[in-house]
Amino acid sequence: MTNQKTLTFVLMDAPFESSRTATAMRLVDIALGRGLNVNVFAYEGAVFLPFAPQKAHPNAVHGRDAEEEDHPLPREWVASLISKAARMGVAFDWVNCGLCVDERGAGEAIEGVRRGSPADLWAMASSSHNTLVIPTD
Amino acid sequence: MKVLNIVSAGYRATLEEQDDTVIWLTHVLKKAGAEIDVLLRGSASNYVIEGQAVTPLTVGERVQLHGPDVHGQTRGLAEEGVKIYVLEADLKSRGAYNSPRLQQAQLLSSDELPGLLSQYDQVWHW
Numbered sequence: 119m120t121n122q123k124t125l126t127f128v129l130m131d132a133p134f135e136s137s138r139t140a141t142a143m144r145l146v147d148i149a150l151g152r153g154l155n156v157n158v159f160a161y162e163g164a165v166f167l168p169f170a171p172q173k174a175h176p177n178a179v180h181g182r183d184a185e186e187e188d189h190p191l192p193r194e195w196v197a198s199l200i201s202k203a204a205r206m207g208v209a210f211d212w213v214n215c216g217l218c219v220d221e222r223g224a225g226e227a228i229e230g231v232r233r234g235s236p237a238d239l240w241a242m243a244s245s246s247h248n249t250l251v252i253p254t255d
Numbered sequence: 256m257k258v259l260n261i262v263s264a265g266y267r268a269t270l271e272e273q274d275d276t277v278i279w280l281t282h283v284l285k286k287a288g289a290e291i292d293v294l295l296r297g298s299a300s301n302y303v304i305e306g307q308a309v310t311p312l313t314v315g316e317r318v319q320l321h322g323p324d325v326h327g328q329t330r331g332l333a334e335e336g337v338k339i340y341v342l343e344a345d346l347k348s349r350g351a352y353n354s355p356r357l358q359q360a361q362l363l364s365s366d367e368l369p370g371l372l373s374q375y376d377q378v379w380h381w
Binding site: 236 | 256258264267268276280283284287289377379380381
């Protein structure tokens with residue numbers, strides 16, 4: 119373990135279903151902003167967070183088209199965290215659980231996300247100062 | 256590194272996954288050499304109770320064989336050397352305290368919980 123702190127986050131919620139997703143993204147964002155290396159292991163529905171085909175939509179109730187509505191997309195949050203880590207000069211590793219990806223057909227992830235296994239989770243956690251699991255209900 | 260996995264959401268998605276996914280993950284990590292134990296609390300405390308069975312799930316004409324066997328999974332972990340802790344109060348509140356249970360399960364009072372947590376480098380609360 120180096121002197122530079124590393125945190126591992128385990129996420130489980132599928133996108134657009136829980137406020138925990140936004141909370142998790144904010145925690146990761148803050149950690150990166152403080153110069154920490156961050157690992158994310160996406161388990162179960164969370165493998166859809168960086169799913170590339172996510173698409174913003176208009177909102178007739180708000181009276182706004184897709185551009186005006188600016189609907190948040192978790193894949194954009196993940197991409198933004200990847201670029202923030204690069205800008206901050208810290209490591210950021212997002213691993214999607216491979217079996218979870220396969221059973222959900224969630225293979226189309228954005229660039230910078232890699233496929234892995236529980237062995238990656240153990241390696242991430244072992245090299246981290248601590249691990250935070252953000253479980254689903 | 257020693258990790259304690261705390262499982263509290265019992266039977267979550269077990270029909271779809273044919274497993275408790277955290278217990279499954281613990282099996283995989285243990286087989287890979289991880290030092291890892293399990294604390295069952297809340298509805299997951301029922302995993303140590305014997306005599307559970309799931310009939311095949313049928314949806315339309317699709318019959319799903321191999322239902323989840325969470326007790327068997329938990330017993331398997333214990334047989335692999337994983338310590339299984341259960342909160343005594345959770346068993347009592349569910350009326351399961353006197354039911355036949357996994358022999359290796361170690362009952363824990365709430366007062367003993369901080370001492371247990373302090374024995375681990377990381378605590379993962381699922």
